[in-house]
Amino acid sequence: MRLISESPDDSGFTSEQTSYLNAFVAGLSQGRELPHLGQDAEGRFTHEEEETVHGTPVDELCKEETIKHKKNGLDCYDTILANALENKFPEAEDVFRYKFHGLFYVAPAQDSFMLRCRIAGGALSTYQFRGLAEIAQDWGPGHADLTTRANVQVREIEPRNCPDVLMKLADLGLTSQGSGADNLRNITATPTTGFDPTELIDVMPYARAMHHYILKNRDLYGLPRKFNISYDSGGCVSVCADTNDIGFQAVRVGDNDQGVEPGVYFRMQLCGITGHKQFASDCGVLLTPAETIPVAAALIRVFIENGNRTNRNKARLKYLVDDWGFDKTLGETQKKLTFPLRRFPLGQCEVPAPKDKQGYLGIHPQADGRNYVGICTPVGRMTVAQMLALADIADEFGRSEIRLTVWQNLIIPGIPDDKLQAALTAIQATGLDYRNHNITGGLIACTGSAGCKYAAAATKAQAVALGSHLAGKMILDLPINLHLTGCKHSCAQHYIGDIGMMGTRVKVEDGSTVDGYNIVLGGGVDDQQAIAREVWSGIKADEINALVEQLLCAYLAQREDGETFAAFSRRLSVEELRSLVDPSKLSTAAA
Numbered sequence: 001m002r003l004i005s006e007s008p009d010d011s012g013f014t015s016e017q018t019s020y021l022n023a024f025v026a027g028l029s030q031g032r033e034l035p036h037l038g039q040d041a042e043g044r045f046t047h048e049e050e051e052t053v054h055g056t057p058v059d060e061l062c063k064e065e066t067i068k069h070k071k072n073g074l075d076c077y078d079t080i081l082a083n084a085l086e087n088k089f090p091e092a093e094d095v096f097r098y099k100f101h102g103l104f105y106v107a108p109a110q111d112s113f114m115l116r117c118r119i120a121g122g123a124l125s126t127y128q129f130r131g132l133a134e135i136a137q138d139w140g141p142g143h144a145d146l147t148t149r150a151n152v153q154v155r156e157i158e159p160r161n162c163p164d165v166l167m168k169l170a171d172l173g174l175t176s177q178g179s180g181a182d183n184l185r186n187i188t189a190t191p192t193t194g195f196d197p198t199e200l201i202d203v204m205p206y207a208r209a210m211h212h213y214i215l216k217n218r219d220l221y222g223l224p225r226k227f228n229i230s231y232d233s234g235g236c237v238s239v240c241a242d243t244n245d246i247g248f249q250a251v252r253v254g255d256n257d258q259g260v261e262p263g264v265y266f267r268m269q270l271c272g273i274t275g276h277k278q279f280a281s282d283c284g285v286l287l288t289p290a291e292t293i294p295v296a297a298a299l300i301r302v303f304i305e306n307g308n309r310t311n312r313n314k315a316r317l318k319y320l321v322d323d324w325g326f327d328k329t330l331g332e333t334q335k336k337l338t339f340p341l342r343r344f345p346l347g348q349c350e351v352p353a354p355k356d357k358q359g360y361l362g363i364h365p366q367a368d369g370r371n372y373v374g375i376c377t378p379v380g381r382m383t384v385a386q387m388l389a390l391a392d393i394a395d396e397f398g399r400s401e402i403r404l405t406v407w408q409n410l411i412i413p414g415i416p417d418d419k420l421q422a423a424l425t426a427i428q429a430t431g432l433d434y435r436n437h438n439i440t441g442g443l444i445a446c447t448g449s450a451g452c453k454y455a456a457a458a459t460k461a462q463a464v465a466l467g468s469h470l471a472g473k474m475i476l477d478l479p480i481n482l483h484l485t486g487c488k489h490s491c492a493q494h495y496i497g498d499i500g501m502m503g504t505r506v507k508v509e510d511g512s513t514v515d516g517y518n519i520v521l522g523g524g525v526d527d528q529q530a531i532a533r534e535v536w537s538g539i540k541a542d543e544i545n546a547l548v549e550q551l552l553c554a555y556l557a558q559r560e561d562g563e564t565f566a567a568f569s570r571r572l573s574v575e576e577l578r579s580l581v582d583p584s585k586l587s588t589a590a591a
Helices: 015-029 063-070 077-085 094-101 126-138 159-171 204-216 289-306 317-334 384-397 417-429 459-473 541-558 565-571 574-578 584-590
Strands: 103-105 113-116 123-125 143-146 152-157 229-232 246-253 263-270 281-287 362-365 371-375 381-383 401-404 410-415 443-445 482-485 499-507 513-521 533-540
Touching (some): 063 094, 077 159, 113 159, 123 126, 126 401, 204 289, 246 289, 263 317, 281 317, 384 401, 384 410, 410 417, 459 482, 499 533, 499 541, 513 541, 533 541, 533 574
Parallel strands (some): 229 246, 482 499
Antiparallel strands (some): 103 113, 123 401, 143 381, 263 281, 499 513, 513 533
16 A cells, blocks of 8 residues: 655645555554444444434434434425425425425415415515515415414415416515425514504514524424424414424513623523423523523524424423423524523512504504504415405505514504504505404314315415304404314414314214314413413314303303403313203204
């Protein structure tokens, strides 16, 4: 074997490097054992280390982790291009990888893709909103859906159009990267932040900074499971921060004996996952606004390195913290930070005022003397014509901006008093309504079986029918939220609704099954935080209108003075709640 040249000019190495490498290669040529390589005298590896993913042996990984280990989902763009040429849907493992680009193949519900965007803080310029309408018009079904993460989805996209859709998003200054699969989802923020007269701080800059930090760091993709982050400004409209893996809640700190300078800070709440019946809990940490990004990043990396990659049902942050507790979790997070985490008693913080339950609808004054108008988009669905008209309204009367809420509705901010009536007239001309209806204003529904293979019921259509039925039967003087979700994934967050419903299949006399729901009552978030209790199971979809009508009529007749439905339903036992409805009248009403 030829040794490396001793001449630095020929080899490019220093004399010290050359001496070391010559000795190393000479050792190989003489067949000497090199224990640090794990080889015996015959060159066999005797101490080969087992391949792992963050400590989990590869052969123990669950299916999705194995897919990610073989090929990062971000690296499947060539496949997207190749399949577009043949108008071909992804096969096998690539169905999962497409989700890293926000493209969901939703067969058998629909033989097409659903696009899910990323919209930092739910804030869109009218240019971007029009662009999303154009995507829905040119490559989608002519409508788009607002989601419970202040986001937009467009359906019925063909494989051949996927590259055009992704390029169009980029041209708009938007992206869908990481909006699906095991990634950090859309960063949400109080929808009225920046103009809310009651808020403590404008959180939009921090939501945007978090959004871009995620996009710029490849190692933050491919978590053990999805991860949600939310910023609550302390304003009057809820962003459901306590349902997130990390919820940053703005608080004010006054004079104290802890050595903390008075001012506005964030409490860090951890492990909200209401589909698993858990809200985020305060972990005792107080952060300056600028500290929220590095602390979240450090905690996420701890989760990446230690989360469960063998059991999908135990792979959310909640389960790591359940195993470790807050102290160990924060201790591991601290190791990744250059500044100390600040512990501070929650009791010494001034918490925000209660939320306005449907403050995202109607006419509201802004901090700058202008107005924002919240618009009800029934279960989040808008036609292209409505989207374009709303963009025109925001340009003509507002500040060329649209804010999305986590309640499947939207807000047009910045309307001066002298333009308000003209704006309201234009909004009603779209077929949408700005007026706050206590029943239909709080109606939430996931995609349902019309567009999702997991859903057991046609939630959107049945929610609209339920709202219409109730609105024609009664008037409520206090708002309620009705959440219809298609399956246990709880995309419509049924456990936080005053009345929540989860789709299920119900067997009928001939042995077949029909759409149905399990019904829970008494949920809430923020200052009304509670997980709803299941009261009925296996109710056929065509019976829910009559059931909810009876239930609400009983509430109106039996409530105490000023009692909300949530308080009423929590005061009664499950048996007492069931007794408010006559089952024999459900089938009669359905017939």
